[in-house]
Amino acid sequence: MTPVKLRVNGSTELLELDPRVSLLDALREHLGLTGTKKGCNQGACGACTVLVDGERIVACLALAVQYAEREITTIEGVGQPDHLHPLQEAFVREDGFQCGFCTSGQICSALGMLAEHRAGMPSVVTPHLTDDEIALTEAEIKERMSGNLCRCGAYEGIVGAVQSVAEEMSQ
Amino acid sequence: MRAFGYVSAPDLPTALGAVAAGARPLGGGTNLVDLMRDDVERPETLVDVTALPLAGVDELQESGGLRIGAMVRNSRLAADRRVRSRYPVLAESLLAGASGQLRNMATVGGNLLQRTRCPYLRDHAAACNKREPGSGCAAIDGIHRGSAVLGTSEHCIAAHPSDMAVALVALDAVVEVQSLRATRRIPLAELHRPPGDTPHVETDLAPDELITAVELPALPVARTSRYRKVRDRASFAFALVSVAAALEVRDGDVVDVRLALGGVATTPWRAREAERVLLGAPATEETFRRAAAAELASAISRPQNAFKVELAQRTIVATLRRLAAERADDAEGGPA
Ligand SMILES: Cc1cc2nc3c(=O)[nH]c(=O)nc-3n(C[C@H](O)[C@H](O)[C@H](O)COP(=O)(O)OP(=O)(O)OC[C@H]3O[C@@H](n4cnc5c(N)ncnc54)[C@H](O)[C@@H]3O)c2cc1C
Ligand code: FES
Ligand code: FES
Numbered sequence: 001m002t003p004v005k006l007r008v009n010g011s012t013e014l015l016e017l018d019p020r021v022s023l024l025d026a027l028r029e030h031l032g033l034t035g036t037k038k039g040c041n042q043g044a045c046g047a048c049t050v051l052v053d054g055e056r057i058v059a060c061l062a063l064a065v066q067y068a069e070r071e072i073t074t075i076e077g078v079g080q081p082d083h084l085h086p087l088q089e090a091f092v093r094e095d096g097f098q099c100g101f102c103t104s105g106q107i108c109s110a111l112g113m114l115a116e117h118r119a120g121m122p123s124v125v126t127p128h129l130t131d132d133e134i135a136l137t138e139a140e141i142k143e144r145m146s147g148n149l150c151r152c153g154a155y156e157g158i159v160g161a162v163q164s165v166a167e168e169m170s171q
Numbered sequence: 172m173r174a175f176g177y178v179s180a181p182d183l184p185t186a187l188g189a190v191a192a193g194a195r196p197l198g199g200g201t202n203l204v205d206l207m208r209d210d211v212e213r214p215e216t217l218v219d220v221t222a223l224p225l226a227g228v229d230e231l232q233e234s235g236g237l238r239i240g241a242m243v244r245n246s247r248l249a250a251d252r253r254v255r256s257r258y259p260v261l262a263e264s265l266l267a268g269a270s271g272q273l274r275n276m277a278t279v280g281g282n283l284l285q286r287t288r289c290p291y292l293r294d295h296a297a298a299c300n301k302r303e304p305g306s307g308c309a310a311i312d313g314i315h316r317g318s319a320v321l322g323t324s325e326h327c328i329a330a331h332p333s334d335m336a337v338a339l340v341a342l343d344a345v346v347e348v349q350s351l352r353a354t355r356r357i358p359l360a361e362l363h364r365p366p367g368d369t370p371h372v373e374t375d376l377a378p379d380e381l382i383t384a385v386e387l388p389a390l391p392v393a394r395t396s397r398y399r400k401v402r403d404r405a406s407f408a409f410a411l412v413s414v415a416a417a418l419e420v421r422d423g424d425v426v427d428v429r430l431a432l433g434g435v436a437t438t439p440w441r442a443r444e445a446e447r448v449l450l451g452a453p454a455t456e457e458t459f460r461r462a463a464a465a466e467l468a469s470a471i472s473r474p475q476n477a478f479k480v481e482l483a484q485r486t487i488v489a490t491l492r493r494l495a496a497e498r499a500d501d502a503e504g505g506p507a
Binding site: 002019020042049055056057065066109122143146 | 172174175176177179197199200201204205208217219221246249250252255256259262263266267269270271272273275276405406407
């Protein structure tokens with residue numbers, strides 16, 4: 001067992017963890033933050049996406065011990081049922097989910113993705129890699145969100161939700 | 172997963188000491204943790220190297236190239252302005268790999284040393300000479316749609332999975348490797364070993380060696396370069412075939428060219444045969460076809476992956492055609 005100080009959603013948690021425990025299991029099993037979902041546990045579905053220092057990662061392939069002292073944000077830190085984040089509202093408005101299993105990962109991923117876009121980072125569908133301003137087209141959103149699978153196939157709504165919030169944020 | 176010890180290395184001497192004592196380097200963990208969970212990798216101790224001060228991309232003053240720290244994450248490298256303008260093939264190869272989340276975790280060192288996605292590596296019920304030397308290769312007479320057609324042996328036909336490595340081998344990258352004993356520089360083209368009769372020996376690295384940097388030479392031809400990846404779905408999938416190409420055409424002739432292939436070979440594959448055909452020849456469709464055919468002439472395919480031979484040739488021709496057209500546009504002052 002190793003003492004691990006995890007900073008999650010603004011509070012600091014002291015845990016005693018076996019180094020084998022993934023960040024995902026630490027969040028769900030040890031801290032009771034079950035908003036973050038476990039889908040494939042292999043990095044292939046995006047359900048476990050959380051933000052670390054504002055960047056999106058998959059928590060299933062992350063060892064919790066590796067993320068001590070970093071600023072971790074889960075869906076519980078993004079918004080609350082009585083106080084939704086604008087992106088969560090947009091998911092409801094645009095029909096961005098059915099069963100909701102992939103939604104927390106989609107939302108954390110979208111927040112990370114929008115920050116990457118604001119920082120000028122390109123994607124593989126960016127027409128000119130050297131452009132300073134990259135238009136956040138539907139093709140860009142789809143490519144940048146491709147690490148998050150939705151078994152219900154709510155993709156159209158997800159793209160719509162991300163698009164509308166990206167517009168709000170840029171206004 | 173089996174139990175293991177964990178240490179985090181704040182500096183290089185600590186990390187080198189740990190690997191000398193038998194610890195296994197842990198980068199983003201996106202390949203190693205996954206394989207440990209499947210009981211394919213069984214390290215007794217992990218040393219987290221991601222905090223090492225090797226996360227910068229620096230100009231090489233003498234040569235005009237770039238030095239990329241081994242801990243630079245894939246997303247950061249792809250976004251680097253100098254990489255985007257001077258080595259677009261590298262940025263594109265990174266952006267075509269994995270997902271945004273994984274690229275934020277994956278490091279340069281870890282990406283180079285990721286292991287094959289051949290399903291038999293993880294299937295403990297099947298033979299795999301990489302997982303269990305001497306057990307055989309289940310892919311040869313099994314599911315081998317994704318397997319290699321170049322650089323194979325009768326002991327292993329697993330394809331090398333890294334996109335970034337294909338771009339780097341085209342760019343004549345050099346890998347810097349350190350241990351407590353020495354610092355070595357290995358051309359990337361020599362880092363990965365073809366399977367031969369020891370498929371489990373995948374690289375030229377000793378267990379106590381750490382990758383510390385990758386160096387790119389100044390390479391004017393790389394300004395006109397592209398990475399083209401063909402896969403089963405448009406995104407978030409490994410390559411069936413990929414082509415990294417850089418091309419310079421003057422007065423209608425190829426005056427400089429770099430070509431490498433992914434998805435079709437057991438190592439990141441520098442296409443030297445094709446380069447030989449192309450260099451000095453007219454930049455025409457006919458030359459591109461001859462070059463592609465020359466490279467794939469030594470391919471050994473099997474029923475399910477025979478399509479890769481044709482697909483690789485078409486992808487080479489299409490990529491060169493596009494680069495030649497872009498260059499022509501450039502010369503006329505049109506869009507780059
Ligand atoms: C779902 C999924 C899809 C993917 N799709 C693609 C794809 O399309 N294209 C592609 O190229 N890749 C793809 N990948 C693979 C991914 O790019 C690699 O897992 C990643 O690059 C590995 O980097 P890492 O830092 O996480 O390595 P780790 O998993 O930390 O390490 C990998 C290996 O490298 C060793 N190592 C790490 N750093 C060093 C060092 N500095 N010196 C010596 N040894 C070191 C480790 O000991 C280990 O053996 C995919 C992965 C997943 C899970
Ligand atoms: S649970 Fe982490 S990516 Fe699927
Ligand atoms: S809403 Fe059901 S998986 Fe996406």
